[in-house]
Structure formats: structure tokens, C-alpha cells
Amino acid sequence: MERSGLSAETTPRESIAYDPSQVLRRVRTGRTFAERFDAFSDMYVWALAAVVALTYLTSALYGAIFVMIGQGVPHLLLPTAIWDVDALSVFLLPVMLAAVFRCMLFTGPLGLAQEKADWWLPLPIDRQVLLRPAWLKALGLGASSSVFLGLLWFLAFFGVGREFMPAVFGLGMVFFILMGLGLAATAAGVQIRGRQVVARRISSAVAAGLAATAAALAAFGSSDSAASLLGSAGLWQVLAVLSAVFCCAGTVWVLRGIAGTPGAALREGGIHQQQLAGLLMQGDVRAVATMKPAAPAWRAFSARLTGRLPAAQRVLALRWLRSGLWKPAASISAAALAAVLLVRDVANPLAACLLLAVLLGVLNSSLAEAVRPVATQKELGELLGRTSFQIHRTALAFSAVVAGAALLLWCAGLGMLGFLEAAAWFNWLLGALLCAAALASSALAHAQRGERDWAQLFSNASTEMNMSAFLLQEFMTLIRALASGAVLYYVLLAPALPVPWGIWAIAALCAAPAISKFFR
Amino acid sequence: MDTGQNQHILIQASDLTIGYPGRVICGPISLEIGAGAGLGVIGVNGSGKSTLVQTILGALPSLGGTVAYKGRELNENSLEFRQNVAVQASDGAFFEELTVAEHLEMTARGHGLASWKSKVGRELEFFDLQDQAQNLPSELSSGQRRKLLLAATLIRPAQILILDEPEQRLDVKIRQRLYDRLGEYRRDSVAILAVTHDPMMLRSCLDEAFLMDSDQGQLMAAAHGAQWLER
Numbered sequence: 001m002e003r004s005g006l007s008a009e010t011t012p013r014e015s016i017a018y019d020p021s022q023v024l025r026r027v028r029t030g031r032t033f034a035e036r037f038d039a040f041s042d043m044y045v046w047a048l049a050a051v052v053a054l055t056y057l058t059s060a061l062y063g064a065i066f067v068m069i070g071q072g073v074p075h076l077l078l079p080t081a082i083w084d085v086d087a088l089s090v091f092l093l094p095v096m097l098a099a100v101f102r103c104m105l106f107t108g109p110l111g112l113a114q115e116k117a118d119w120w121l122p123l124p125i126d127r128q129v130l131l132r133p134a135w136l137k138a139l140g141l142g143a144s145s146s147v148f149l150g151l152l153w154f155l156a157f158f159g160v161g162r163e164f165m166p167a168v169f170g171l172g173m174v175f176f177i178l179m180g181l182g183l184a185a186t187a188a189g190v191q192i193r194g195r196q197v198v199a200r201r202i203s204s205a206v207a208a209g210l211a212a213t214a215a216a217l218a219a220f221g222s223s224d225s226a227a228s229l230l231g232s233a234g235l236w237q238v239l240a241v242l243s244a245v246f247c248c249a250g251t252v253w254v255l256r257g258i259a260g261t262p263g264a265a266l267r268e269g270g271i272h273q274q275q276l277a278g279l280l281m282q283g284d285v286r287a288v289a290t291m292k293p294a295a296p297a298w299r300a301f302s303a304r305l306t307g308r309l310p311a312a313q314r315v316l317a318l319r320w321l322r323s324g325l326w327k328p329a330a331s332i333s334a335a336a337l338a339a340v341l342l343v344r345d346v347a348n349p350l351a352a353c354l355l356l357a358v359l360l361g362v363l364n365s366s367l368a369e370a371v372r373p374v375a376t377q378k379e380l381g382e383l384l385g386r387t388s389f390q391i392h393r394t395a396l397a398f399s400a401v402v403a404g405a406a407l408l409l410w411c412a413g414l415g416m417l418g419f420l421e422a423a424a425w426f427n428w429l430l431g432a433l434l435c436a437a438a439l440a441s442s443a444l445a446h447a448q449r450g451e452r453d454w455a456q457l458f459s460n461a462s463t464e465m466n467m468s469a470f471l472l473q474e475f476m477t478l479i480r481a482l483a484s485g486a487v488l489y490y491v492l493l494a495p496a497l498p499v500p501w502g503i504w505a506i507a508a509l510c511a512a513p514a515i516s517k518f519f520r
Numbered sequence: 521m522d523t524g525q526n527q528h529i530l531i532q533a534s535d536l537t538i539g540y541p542g543r544v545i546c547g548p549i550s551l552e553i554g555a556g557a558g559l560g561v562i563g564v565n566g567s568g569k570s571t572l573v574q575t576i577l578g579a580l581p582s583l584g585g586t587v588a589y590k591g592r593e594l595n596e597n598s599l600e601f602r603q604n605v606a607v608q609a610s611d612g613a614f615f616e617e618l619t620v621a622e623h624l625e626m627t628a629r630g631h632g633l634a635s636w637k638s639k640v641g642r643e644l645e646f647f648d649l650q651d652q653a654q655n656l657p658s659e660l661s662s663g664q665r666r667k668l669l670l671a672a673t674l675i676r677p678a679q680i681l682i683l684d685e686p687e688q689r690l691d692v693k694i695r696q697r698l699y700d701r702l703g704e705y706r707r708d709s710v711a712i713l714a715v716t717h718d719p720m721m722l723r724s725c726l727d728e729a730f731l732m733d734s735d736q737g738q739l740m741a742a743a744h745g746a747q748w749l750e751r
Contacts, residue, residue: 015599016632023626027617115613119623119672123630124602263596264579 015126020119021133058151065156067354076347076418082215083343086227089157091214093230096149097179098207103145104187105196105203107276108269109138110261117267131258134266135188141273142184143177150176162231171236178243185250191265192257215342298322312384312391316370316398325366329406332362337413352419353489357482359410360439363403364481367443370402371395375447389517395447396440396514403443404436407488414492421495431487431499431507438484438510441517446477484510528555530590530680530711531576537584538568538575545571546735548585555679556709558702560722562745563732569715570684572732576713577607577682603631606678608686612669614657620644620668621653624675631676643671646701647694663689670698681705683714687721699724719746 083091112121112134120130154172158164190199229235302321306314320326336355339346374380374391381391411428414420420428472479486506490499529552537547545568553559561569574580576587578596587594589601596602614623621640628636644650647667652660660668666689673681681702687695695718702712702725712726722729722742729745731738740748
């Protein structure tokens, strides 16, 4: 066997002029016609699915915006409501850009897929071969996410009763593209220099500062003038120029240091990009809800808090508390109550229904993630000395208690604001309990569904009806979760009226699988 | 602690503290690995063996101390490091659409090996992978995937080999063949740093063991390390 040792004297001083992706290209070009056609049709189906999904998502969000501002629905006049939707749009603009920046930081934005990191990073080749595509991908990701949010923002901006202004829209979109590129470049610069933690802190501080500024503007009655400024083409022209400067500066900053991007950073970026793609494809929080080790004090506190629970319930409660899975539901509840309290137009029953639907969706996903190990790994149940049926019942009970507590808190908050009729307490109490049972059932079903091979699902769907059936099946757990709040939606929309039996029937049907398991 | 010839130190860790933010695993550790040295890192599960290697490689940040490669601060991005330090991952990801031979081709050509075809053939033969040369990774057993990772580590030129439990999932015959080959590497002045749980590896191809059983660890002869593993 030839030895592979290489003395320092024979070590070449130049990097190897080799592009490892050429092997992949060779394999792809060497395919037969049928294989190529398959690859093309896969790509075509994916592209089509992405366009359709984006269209539906945009329509849904556009609809949501109109529901939020409750067109034609009587609003509550809360004394705390100091903002109107225009003020909110001023506030949302920088918040959205901060969100793009955080997304860029999460995804790297420079990243290499795991197999590329494992096989290509150790090669003594010119790093530009690897970094150039990663850089272009980062820019594409930044620009596209910023443009998507920009489109939504303009939909809301023009949708609240303004006349459409093509010049403002055009310049605005230029601004969003350039800002997306600039934010991607800035995040890449931060990544290259390993300063993500500091950047996260700064962006949080900036977001908090903006919130305070917007609140101050609203308190002094200047938010209307700030919002009307956003309707001027001149302002957008200035913003576009500033964003171009920002974009150029960010690009120069990146290009100065890109060659020294640490391999570990590229690897981590690649993992996060894959997780984000999984989240978008599967609509599943499993990818981004990676368990971070809880702080020792929190671990000790949660251990004390759950000390008296039975073993199986305790395992689930500790998972729920320590992994931070409780945070999304708590954040949504807090943000929704804050929006209802502070923004005039949002204090309406339609918006409350929408926010409730969002809460149900989030609770469904996070409870599913909490019970997933015991729902899918039979051996865990065996370790706890329980059969599959018993462990599923434990998971259901845990989810129902958590969901019930969250919904009762939500109802109490809305009740205090005057959305719920105190006299009809029986309706919303029973509605919340039924909803909690139904959510427990849908969360368990959501946790038990397997990984989807979407390519196969799409390629098997020969007709639109067929495709719809697949999608319906895929989203059935989510639909069940949203439908489980039927009674609560009704009491929010018509607090003084008795709930019709049909609405009770829907809620009872959703809750039936869980209830039947409890009493079996 | 000096492991290997003083005159040609490849890796030098000085007062290295390893662990994760808020959790020190061990340290300060000082180690030197010279050309042709063979050092095994041993210890119980969770003692920080792989963390030590990852920290030495720069994949994990150290909590204190420094690591130098050929007298300069270690930089895993540097061309010299990539040319001379071969690292075998304990588990790796694979390209779904590339065969076993194509994976090795990519590594060999990426290191500028002129006669890469014959080298790929030899590695396939050495690891008994000839019959799987045209297989995709999804068609391999876990042991065969392991062999592919090792073949990719050994096909390339190197001055130092860093291996993380290379014995895992290998049958005894291949294991012994691998250790013999590593012994030949050392005679050729290639240094070896290996995390291992296998006494046979310590006896066959390494001459010292670094036992991670205390904050600073302890350096001992490979034979003693093997005895410790057998206890």
C-alpha cells in the first residue's frame, strides 16, 4: 500500500484548481433522457408548488390584515388604544426589516449543506469556489424575503384606504430589494467575524427603541404625519438611495473578509438553512424548536415545580418547560393582547377571532412537539412502564391541561377587555374546555404523522382534485385545531346570542377522539 | 507534555481549557504532537475526548489557552492546514447522488492527486469496498459508510491524521489491517492523534496515550493506556 505521508518540502504552496461540484454536474449531465425528464418535471412541480403556495400565503395574509382592521365591524373604544393602523404601519416597517436581519443571522446567511461541509471544506482548493455560490444564495435569500415582506407591507399600506401610487410602490420595492441585499451582506459580515451574539443584542435593542419611538410618536399625535410621509415618493427615493449606500457598504465589508469565513460558521449556517427549508416545506416547528440546554436555575426550578407529578406527566411537563416550547404560545398571547389594547382598529371581534386562530395553530404545533417523543417512540412508553395506549392518554391529558390553561387565561384577558359577555360564562368556559380537548387530540395526531416525502406526494398528484386531497390530508391536523375553537369564535362574534347546536356539534366532534380516549 | 520528536512539532496545545460556555470539561491541558508521533486519547464516555480533538482542530472554541500548528496559531482555514491535516469525522453526511468511488474521486482530485484513479482503486481494495464502488451511500451498511469515511481520510496526503474512534463498526480483520497501515504512516513521519476505546489500536500503532481522567489529564505509555482500557 502506498503511503500518503507528505513532507513539508513537497507540499504545494498554491491551492488546487479544482471545483468539486463538477463531479455532481457530471453525474447530473450523465443522466439518461428519462432521468433528466424526471429531474426537470420535479423542478417544474416544485417551482409551481412554490408559486401557488406564495400566492395563497399572500392572499391569506392580505385577508388577515383586513380582518385585523375589522372593516365594517364595530370596534371597542379602549382608553389604552393610542395607535391607529397607520401608526402601526410606521412601526412595522423597521420591525419587518429587523426580522429579515434576524432571519439572515439565523441562516448564516453563508452556509454549506452538511455533505458539502464534510467533503469540501477540508479540501485545499480555492475557497472562492465554495464561497461564491454561498454568497449569491445569501443575497438571493435576503432580497427575496425582504421583497416578500415589502409586498405584504404595501398591500396593507394601500389597503387601508389609500389610493395606489405606482411611483411609491416602485421606489418602495427598489428599497426593499436593496435593503434585503444590504441586510444579507451585513449579516454575512457579522457571521464572518463571529459577532452574531452582539448583533442579536443590538437588533433587539434597536427594535425596542423603535417601539418606544413609535409609541412616543403616537402619544404626541405625530404618527399621522409620519404615516403620511410614507405616501410620498420623495421619501422613498431618499430611502432607496440610502439603502443602495448601505448595500454597497455591506458588500465591501463582506468581500474584505469572506475568504476567512470559519468552516464551523459555514457548517452551522448550512444546518440552519436546511432547518428553515424543512419548516417551510413541512409547516413544522420541529426544525427550529431545537432543544437548547436550559439554564441551571431554570432546570432546578422546573424540577421543583413538577416534583409531585406522576413520572410520565413529569417528563412531558419538563420537556415543555425546559425546551422553551411554552414561549411561542405565551408570546402570541402577549402580543395579541398588546395589539388589542394599544391599536384602535384591532380592538374588534374579528381581529380577536383571527388572533385566537393563530394561538390555536401555535398551541397545536408546540404541544405536538412536546408530546412527539412519547407519541412516536414506543420504547419510551415502555421505559416508563406504560403501554402505547396509556402513554397516548397521558400525552392527551397533558396537552389538554396545558391548552385548557392557556385558553382560560386568554378568555379571562378578553373578558376583562369586554369582548366576552360575563353572563354567558358557561358558553365560553365549556367552549374553552372542549377546545382544549380537541387541541390535545389534534396535537397528538400532528405529532404522530410521519415525515412527508413531498416530491412523491406532488408527483403522485395527477389532478388538481388529487392534489387538494393530499393537501387536505396533510393539513387535517391543523384544520382540526382551528375548528376546535368553533364555540369561542362564535361567542367572540356574537357574545349576547345563544350558541347554535351546530356550533356545539362541531366543537364536540373535534373533541370526541380525546374524550373517548379519556373514558375508555 | 511532549509526544514525539521535539525537532518538528506539528501541533502544540498550551494551557488549553476545553468545554462549552459556562461548562468547563477539563483543562488546562498542554500537549505537543511531533512528526511521526502516535498519541491515543482515552477516557470514559463524557470525559471530553472528542471535545479535546474538536477544540484542537478549531471546530470548537477553547475556553482558554492556545493551539498552534507548526508554531503559528492554528487556523483551520489556512491552506497549509487543509493540505496537511487529515481529519476523519466520527459520522458524516454523504452526497445522495454520488457513488462510493465518486466520493473518493472528489477527495483525491481535491487534493491534486495526479494518479487519483489508481489511488481510488487501492483504497476500495484496502477497505473491501470494490463490490460497492458503484453503490450510492443509501445502499451501504453503516459499517461500509464508516469504511468510506476512513478511505476518504487516508486517500489524501497528510502530515498528521486525526481520527475519532476509527475502530467503530469495523470488523477485526479490517481493524488490524488499518492499524498496520497507520504504523507504516508513522514510520513515514506522519503523526497520528486518535480518540480510541480499542486497546489493540494503542498497542499496534500508537506509542503514547493521553488519559482524560482529571483536569489536566495524564500522559502514559500506550501499553499502560491499553491496560487501562482493558480494566
